[in-house]
Amino acid sequence: MSALILELVGGPLRAMRRATIWWCLGLAALIAATISIWPAFKGSSGLSQAIDQLPTGVVQAFGLADFGTPAGFLRANLYDFFVPLLLAAAAVLFVNGQTASEEASGRMELYLAQPISRRAVLIGRVIAALIALAVVTIVLLLAQLASDAAFDLQIDSGLLLSTLLLTGLLAAFHGSIAVAVAGIRGRPSLVLAIGLGAAFAGCIVASLFPLSSVLAPWRHISPWDWAFGGNPLEQATDLWRYAALAVPSVVLAAVGVFAVARRDISGA
């Protein structure tokens, strides 16, 4: 039984090994390169004055407020858009690569002809994708801590951990959307369109809706607002924000696992 479980999770993990390494290297390089320019901005009064000249909307939309502080610098350059968006994309691609893409290529067929339920196969692949995502998130955290130390960016490591955890949960949420879509219809184009589309849409809603007095109250529909609405780089995060991302993720993954057993598996 343990060999079966190890194979159901370990097989997909081995398949994702190379992609996981590339994501780790790419994101760690992005963080190191970004933090390496911090010394030029640290405490720069000229920059703060230049930003003050910009319209409030632009400053808010691009997260430029407090650009000269460690938290403001990290928000504007990494954690308002790029890192959460890239990590969400990684989660969607991990899930798609192990589910819909495998099914559409016909490689899933031989596995599903073995004495294992489809649900067990999908759960194994979801757990593998989650492990890969956790590895990338941990590498991100380590890269951030190492870069902070190297370039003297002083920020509370507890707040950083909280931010990375929220970033990882936000990515898991979008991965779970991909699981649900892959479970309902095993088509890679649909999984990618809905998974990545939801990530972009959520990002836009959270960053642009606050600029309009009419739309501002609706920014709370975005998972990005649930994750980062409490400004986790500067304040302790309420527990409900973790739960708001984790609980729907579990529900969405369960929808996919439930749905996959009730439909046809497409062939090559």
Next chain:
Amino acid sequence: MADRDRRSSQAADPVVSIDGLVKHYGKVEAVRGIDLKVARGEVFGFLGPNGSGKSTTIRCLLGLLRPTAGRIGAFGLDATRDGVAMRRRLTYVPGELRLPDRLTAMELATSFGHLRGGFDPARRDQLAERLRLDLHRHLRDLSSGNRRKVALMLAFLFDAELIILDEPTNGLDPLMQREFLAMVHEARAGGTTVFLSSHSMSEVQRAADRVAILRAGKLVAQGTVAELRGRARQRVEVWFEDDPPTAQLKALPGMVDPVIDDHRFTATLSGSIQPLIGLLASHRVGSMLVEEPDLEEAFLDLYDGEPA
């Protein structure tokens, strides 16, 4: 006594049972009502051209597709409801073969061993040697024939009561096709049932005990190889030493395209040859040739005409 009764009842119960199977993909009717039974220990040939519904039927049997109507299963189990229990007792070679490229054949066999249990590395090595398969090469580097050998190795690697083979010899050279047939015969001798889907008539003719022929999602014939041959058209050629009885020959039942050229008569005959023999008995016949029909003749015959 009870054990003997159970064994005898197992022998009588069909291994594969399909009742009124219908499968639609949207508006496309891929399978339009199939009924068939496959007995324990027989090699059952499932013939039909591309798109006739063979693979759809097999994929319903494996629980990969859900039937639109009807029932399909094996060992008295339902493919949709009891898929895991059913698949524990069978192995499968898909027609469209897609293997994980990053693995070697050795790694794939081990992986399937973990998924199924009952993995015997010695048996793997024996099969690899028999199929002349290099277990250490990545699957992405193998030719289509060698990839087919990997799938065959997996199908024969585990103890199964039923082996389902969908176009199993695609890409295999004649030598390996012969080896494959030997493996099928050995499996049957060991009591394993083989469900062999193919469009290669010669392969089915050599391997199968019984055959079902599928056309446009419906069974058009079912029987032993000998029975299907009996239904096939035969080509006859007769050389008369006197004048041929032209009118009588053309009037014979089942005579198709009769041609009389001087003293030579040729035609295709469907049905019994007895009336022709009766007519020839009252004439002086120099020589006569009747080509033995093979399954291919029967097959093509059944494919003539509009879909049912």
